[in-house]
Amino acid sequence: MNTVRISQRARAVVPFYAMEFGKHAAALEVQGHHVVKLSLGEPDFGAPPAVLDAMREAMDGRPLPYTPALGLPALREAIARFYQDAHGVRVDPGRVVVTAGASAALVLAAAAFVDPGDEVLIADPSYPCNRQIMESFGARATLVPTTAAGRFQLDAASVRSHWTDRTRGVMIATPSNPTGTSVPAAELTAICATARERGAWRLVDEIYLDLSDHDAHGRPPASVLSLDPDAVVVNSFSKYFGMTGWRLGWCVVPESCVPVMERLAQNYFLCASAPAQHAALACFSPESLAVCETRRVEFARRRAIAVDGLRRLGLPVPVRPDGAFYVYFDVSGTGLTSWQFCERALHQAHVALTPGRDFGDRTADTHVRLSCAASADELHEGIARLGEFVATLG
Numbered sequence: 001m002n003t004v005r006i007s008q009r010a011r012a013v014v015p016f017y018a019m020e021f022g023k024h025a026a027a028l029e030v031q032g033h034h035v036v037k038l039s040l041g042e043p044d045f046g047a048p049p050a051v052l053d054a055m056r057e058a059m060d061g062r063p064l065p066y067t068p069a070l071g072l073p074a075l076r077e078a079i080a081r082f083y084q085d086a087h088g089v090r091v092d093p094g095r096v097v098v099t100a101g102a103s104a105a106l107v108l109a110a111a112a113f114v115d116p117g118d119e120v121l122i123a124d125p126s127y128p129c130n131r132q133i134m135e136s137f138g139a140r141a142t143l144v145p146t147t148a149a150g151r152f153q154l155d156a157a158s159v160r161s162h163w164t165d166r167t168r169g170v171m172i173a174t175p176s177n178p179t180g181t182s183v184p185a186a187e188l189t190a191i192c193a194t195a196r197e198r199g200a201w202r203l204v205d206e207i208y209l210d211l212s213d214h215d216a217h218g219r220p221p222a223s224v225l226s227l228d229p230d231a232v233v234v235n236s237f238s239k240y241f242g243m244t245g246w247r248l249g250w251c252v253v254p255e256s257c258v259p260v261m262e263r264l265a266q267n268y269f270l271c272a273s274a275p276a277q278h279a280a281l282a283c284f285s286p287e288s289l290a291v292c293e294t295r296r297v298e299f300a301r302r303r304a305i306a307v308d309g310l311r312r313l314g315l316p317v318p319v320r321p322d323g324a325f326y327v328y329f330d331v332s333g334t335g336l337t338s339w340q341f342c343e344r345a346l347h348q349a350h351v352a353l354t355p356g357r358d359f360g361d362r363t364a365d366t367h368v369r370l371s372c373a374a375s376a377d378e379l380h381e382g383i384a385r386l387g388e389f390v391a392t393l394g
Helices: 008-012 017-030 049-058 073-087 101-113 128-136 156-162 185-197 255-268 274-284 286-312 338-349 376-391
Strands: 096-099 119-124 140-145 167-173 201-205 232-236 249-252 326-330 367-371
Touching (some): 049 274, 073 249, 096 255, 101 232, 101 255, 140 156, 156 185, 274 286, 286 326, 338 367, 338 376
Parallel strands (some): 167 201
């Protein structure tokens, strides 16, 4: 039997360990165990009720042909209005590209902006799929070490110090997965200015932006588009709107890049799911936005439960998260590596977590990501189980 040759690209892709631990957790559940799943960033709420109603209506038997490659015009307009209403920034709907999840937006961006040998600067730690996608298109993803003092985020000084004559772009996630921390607006402006002055693209992952804490005046954080109108922004319906399995996202690109993105979308995906796009229009109704805001406040409460609970157990959280639904905590004091900690927590305490190995090199062995996307009851149960587990470590 002949062995099919696998590409070097495919061989270079490493597993996404959050998904791997999720698989092990599912196997334990099949055996009858109750596993507290704090490993995946999947909101437990699901889509807002009005969106579910809209999906049922869209699936009433009517024809559902392909939409335009860039997305339904009405949905692109709704997304643009959302930027105006939520963040006070005007976005031309023509710059909005609707995609099959944020991952597809990242694929389109990589295809549009990366040539083999290009260098892309990314924070360490950061979401692993970002660098995997860039490297699949031939880029070299340079992981820039970050510190707790810098909120585990890039800053302009570190970007300048790691810049080379091969650097073509910078990827930023604010708030970040795995840390839940954001880049201060002044620093984000400085990073974008540094890259722009060098003729490089800036790709900003704002998937968790609308799950960020509001300021003392009740105002949400600014989108990078208000600081750098030519930045490329990636966002998703998965997190704020709770639509993970719907696989629907978007990006906002400079006007000059729209024809390129359209050609790529036509060839790579044809279009995002038609029924999901029709249903997503209901995300922007006052009713749905009120639901999502209530959930944002609940996620902040859950983060507090996790942070305070971990600190009581002697598992420090070096930087308190201010967005998303993640807590990145330090396990170095336990005498275990993060991988050992997660493996033993899963099999002894039946709590699923994600080791730092997923997110980079600097904190690979010392830190663990906990997802607060589970219910408050599950979080309390998970913290209690972790307490019993940590007590066995002496």
